[in-house]
Amino acid sequence: xxxxxxxxxxxxxxxxxxxxxxxxxxxxxxxxARQAMALGKRLTPPGEIxxxxxFGGEPLLCxxxxxxxxLEGGHRFKVTTNGTLLTDERLDWLVAHHVLVAMSxxxxxxxxxxxxxxxDGQGSHALALPRWxxxxxxxxxxxxxxxxxPDTAAALEDSVAFLVAEGAxxxxxxxNYAAAWDEAAFARLEASLRGLAExxxxxxxxxxxxxxxxxxxxxxxxxxxxxxxxxxxALGERQLSVxxxxxxxxxxxxxxxxxxxxxxxxxxxxxxxxxxxVRAEASVEKEECRGCGIRDRCFHTCGCLNLQATGCVARVPxxxxxxxxxxxxxxxxxxxxxxxxxxxxxxxxxxxxxxPLASILEDL
Numbered sequence: 001x002x003x004x005x006x007x008x009x010x011x012x013x014x015x016x017x018x019x020x021x022x023x024x025x026x027x028x029x030x031x032x033a034r035q036a037m038a039l040g041k042r043l044t045p046p047g048e049i050x051x052x053x054x055f056g057g058e059p060l061l062c063x064x065x066x067x068x069x070x071l072e073g074g075h076r077f078k079v080t081t082n083g084t085l086l087t088d089e090r091l092d093w094l095v096a097h098h099v100l101v102a103m104s105x106x107x108x109x110x111x112x113x114x115x116x117x118x119x120d121g122q123g124s125h126a127l128a129l130p131r132w133x134x135x136x137x138x139x140x141x142x143x144x145x146x147x148x149x150p151d152t153a154a155a156l157e158d159s160v161a162f163l164v165a166e167g168a169x170x171x172x173x174x175x176n177y178a179a180a181w182d183e184a185a186f187a188r189l190e191a192s193l194r195g196l197a198e199x200x201x202x203x204x205x206x207x208x209x210x211x212x213x214x215x216x217x218x219x220x221x222x223x224x225x226x227x228x229x230x231x232x233x234a235l236g237e238r239q240l241s242v243x244x245x246x247x248x249x250x251x252x253x254x255x256x257x258x259x260x261x262x263x264x265x266x267x268x269x270x271x272x273x274x275x276x277x278v279r280a281e282a283s284v285e286k287e288e289c290r291g292c293g294i295r296d297r298c299f300h301t302c303g304c305l306n307l308q309a310t311g312c313v314a315r316v317p318x319x320x321x322x323x324x325x326x327x328x329x330x331x332x333x334x335x336x337x338x339x340x341x342x343x344x345x346x347x348x349x350x351x352x353x354x355x356p357l358a359s360i361l362e363d364l
Contacts, residue, residue, distance in 0.1 A: 001040055001043040001044045001048075001050050001051075001238065001239070001240070002238060003037075003050065003051070003052050003053070004052075004053045004054075004055045004239065004240070004242065005052060005069070005242050006028065006055050006056060006057065006241060006242060006243055006244055006255055007028045007056060008062050009255075010027070010056070010057045010061050011056060011057045011058040011061070012061065012082075012118070013058070013084065013116060013117065013119075013124055014119050015082075015116045015117065016114075016115040017176045017178075017179065019178065019308055026244055026245065027065070028062070028245075028246075029065075030065060030068055030069075032246040032266060033065065033068075033069050034069075034072070035246065036052075036246070037074065039248075039270075041075075049074075049075060050074075050076070051075065051076045051078065052069070052076065052078070053077075053079070054078070054079040055079075055080050055241070055252060056080075058082055058085065059079055059080070059081060060081050060085040070097050070099055071097075077100070078100040078101070079099055079101055080103075080104070081101065081102070082103070082116070082128065083105065083127075083128045083131040083135070086134070088134060092138075100142070101135055101143075102144075102172075103128070103132055103135055103143070104144075104146075105128055105146070105163065106148075107155065107158070107159020107160065107162055109123065109125040109129075110155055111155040111156075112125040114149070114151060115147075133167075140167065140169055140363075141170050143170050144163055144170065144172070145174070146160070146172070147175075147176055148174070148176065149179050150176075150182070150188075150189075151185075153185055153189035154188040154189075154192060155192070156196065157191075157192040157196050160173070160212065161199060164210065168210075169208075169209055169211065170211045172213045175189075175319065177308060177309035177319055178308050178309045181322075186322060190326055193327070193330055194330065196212070196215075197330045197333065200215050200334055201334055201337055201338060204346050205341075207345045208345070209345070209359060214327050215327075215330070215334055218297065218328050219334070220350070221296070221297035221328075222297065222331070222332065223335075233303060233304065235250040235303045235304070235313065239251065241254060241255055242266060243255050247265055248264045248270060249261050249262060250263065250303065251303070251304035253305075254307065261278065262274065263275050263278060282301075282313045282314065284314040286314060286315070286316050288316055297324075297328055298320075298328075300321075300324070305320065
């Protein structure tokens with residue numbers, strides 16, 4: 001089981017694409033956090049460790065609460081941050097206490113500052129970039145999160161190349177599916193992704209250790225088959241979000257989705273009837289997906305994404321279909337080239353179960 005604790009809805013930035021805009025509401029209390037951790041342990045199968053992620057708003061605004069929770073231990077901890085409050089002292093503390101850090105950075109200053117701005121309207125790239133570099137210096141495989149909007153789609157290739165040149169090794173790229181994607185914007189996105197496909201092959205030939213989510217996930221969907229399909233989104237099954245007030249909801253997009261999506265409370269536990277109702281609604285066969293040749297390699301099952309873009313967990317946004325079809329095509333082309341070349345880094349990463357351990361030993 002994985003729990004995301006939304007410590008606060010406050011944020012020191014005002015990102016234009018944020019699905020959880022800043023609100024001055026009560027932060028999570030230590031009692032609520034403790035109840036959440038206890039619930040996580042009860043819901044986690046014997047022999048496994050519950051994962052706890054700190055989220056917001058900006059979770060570093062609740063630094064003391066975060067520290068208290070981590071020090072009580074018993075879980076795997078991770079924090080997702082915009083990085084602007086990630087001082088050297090805080091970063092050293094997180095590393096010393098084995099807290100994983102994921103940081104949002106949308107690439108070049110032009111792409112990042114288009115949407116990730118402060119209350120004064122000024123871009124945050126100049127603040128975030130030095131903190132991101134400090135993070136990578138301590139944790140080379142720390143996750144970098146990029147969000148792509150229609151107006152920044154043309155900059156995606158340059159943004160990823162910029163981050164890779166700076167040392168990024170693990171990049172998660174997400175589209176803002178709720179944005180207004182027209183044909184011109186999608187054409188810009190396609191051109192960027194085709195350029196990235198060529199770069200991905202070049203990086204693999206150089207032997208770079210690089211995880212670039214759009215390609216890695218689609219390659220895995222082909223290579224792993226049913227095993228990958230079983231790992232896709234299942235609302236309320238393997239992960240839950242906890243609001244600052246302690247309400248349990250299926251995922252991060254549901255924090256403000258209303259009472260209909262509440263699955264219980266940390267003080268009382270999960271409501272089985274509510275969980276069954278949500279799962280049934282999310283698992284409805286999508287009419288637009290019937291007969292689709294890539295439906296088993298696609299994220300159309302993600303109720304969280306569907307809700308954000310269409311307002312309905314069972315309705316798939318058209319941009320998702322276009323994007324998934326394109327990424328399957330590009331990933332298969334990349335995979336075919338690297339497999340035919342018997343590229344060592346590609347084969348090890350995707351076909352050797354011992355590769356993660358071997359990679360760590362190689363780094364050491």
